[in-house]
Amino acid sequence: MDDVIIDRLSDVFRSHGYEGASLSKLSEATGLQRASLYYRFPGGKKEMAEAVLAQIDSRIATQILDPLRAPGSPSERVQGLVDGLKTLYQNGHASCLLEALSLGEGQNLFGSLIAGAFEAWIDALASVAADSGHDSATAKRLAEEVIISIQGALVLARGRNTNAPFIRVLENLPRNLLAETT
Amino acid sequence: MDDVIIDRLSDVFRSHGYEGASLSKLSEATGLQRASLYYRFPGGKKEMAEAVLAQIDSRIATQILDPLRAPGSPSERVQGLVDGLKTLYQNGHASCLLEALSLGEGQNLFGSLIAGAFEAWIDALASVAADSGHDSATAKRLAEEVIISIQGALVLARGRNTNAPFIRVLENLPRNLLAETT
DNA sequence: GTCTATAATAGGATAGAC
DNA sequence: GTCTATCCTATTATAGAC
Incomplete structure (x- = not known):
């Protein structure tokens, strides 16, 4: 499926959530009429959201995992992650799709997919934290704290309309995840 | 305005966002027919969301500020905050209204209200951090980090359907906000 | 593959009885 | 104050031309 179409669909789901993403908005964002969207996604809005989630799953894989x-x-691996996060979240100006789609009806439809994405993310972070010298329980805890700080920074950035907290979270990320290498 | 009605409206806006909160859902949640909701809120859905935001503003004042x-x-003051947060967010099982309403159309309608609520919250946290001995720049930074961890924990809790991260964030909150009192 | 046109349903809002 | 009934618009989805 055309990646640029899915990018435009993502923008709408990301900023409006599942219920707020109307066919009109999706049509306008893609430049395709409703009927054309139904040609590409016979399952309608639900299938569009599924395609968007599949793409973000693959983006998380390439940009994060x-x-x-x-x-x-x-330390080098975490720097690659930081660069990936900057791209994925447009320097903190874009909301997280997993967050937006976990509200309301999206939660019912995609809850387990979303939970799985978070798990994979935490596992990958915990793995590199462990490699840096942390024991596995500490590594898991630090991984969760890193996800929390990223998600929280994105929420605060949206609420206050500034990406400063996101930038700072990325700066502190390596220090917060990895063991001191003295 | 009847507080219990607004509580029921809040539940819907909190879990569905502004666009996802349909009149049908609002009607069902309150047990009032649409026309009755319009009697109480002549401005319709927008006025309902405003009432909900006004109530949460007052809750933030009493439970947090x-x-x-x-x-x-x-340390005592922060313990009062922690208890307030537990209540406000139902031990981590409830999303943050400010987060849910900052998506989509809610952002357009209530963006500055929401930004103001975050600012007040940060200022109050920074003030107690400063009282504990931090300089004002550090106090502000720690206050933002605390908000970030709360919001992030709520997002992760919703995404994985467990409140464990929220509980841990509350446990660590005093240590993360206040200067060591040795 | 994309379009215009159109149906069917849901959403937001109002009128008027009680 | 709350209800039933109703209106208008928006939304989801489909049919059929090109």
Whole structure:
């Protein structure tokens, strides 16, 4: 499926959530009429959201999980993650799709998909934290705290219309995740 | 205005956002027919959301800001805050209204209200952090980090359907906000 | 593959009885 | 104050031309 179409659909779901993403908005964002969207996504809005989630799953894989699993020191791998997060969240100006789609009807439809995405994310972070020298319980806790700070920074950024908290969270991320290498 | 009605409206806006909160859902949640809701809120859905925001503003004042400004040591004041947060967010099982209403159309309608609520919250946290011995720049930074961790924990709790991260954030909150009192 | 046109349903809002 | 009935618009979805 055309990646640029899905990008435009993502923008709408990301900023309006599942219920707020009307066919009119999706049509306008993509430049395709409703009927054309139904040609590409016979399942309608639900199938569009599924395609968007599948794409973000693959983006999380390439922008977040792959860098963490790449060869190199934990510190280098985490720097790859930080760069990926900057891209994925447009420097803090874009909301998280998982967050937006976990509200309301989206929660019912995609709850387990979303939960799974968070789990995979935490596992990958915990793995690099462990490689840096933390025991596995600490690594898991730090991984969760890193996700929390990213998600919280995105919420605060949207609420106050400034990306400063997101930038700072990314700056502190390596220090907060990895063991001191003295 | 009847507080219990607004509580029921809040539940809907909190879990569905502004656009997802349909009159049908609002009607069902309150047990009032649409026309009765319009009798109480002539401005319709927008006025209902305004009432909900006004109530949460007052809840934030009593559950969050007042404890922080109460007489007592910073540590005692922060403990009052932690208790207030537990109540406000139902131990981590409820999303933040400010977060839910800052999506989509809610952002357009209530953006500055929401931004103001976050500012007041940060200021109050920074004030108690400063009282505990931090310089004002550090106090502000720690206050923002505390809000970030609360919001992030609520997002992660919703996404994974567990309140464990929220509970842990509350446990660590005093340590993360206040200067060591040795 | 995309369009215009159109149906069917849901959403927001009002009128008027009680 | 709350209800039933109703209106108008928006939304989801489909049919059929090109």
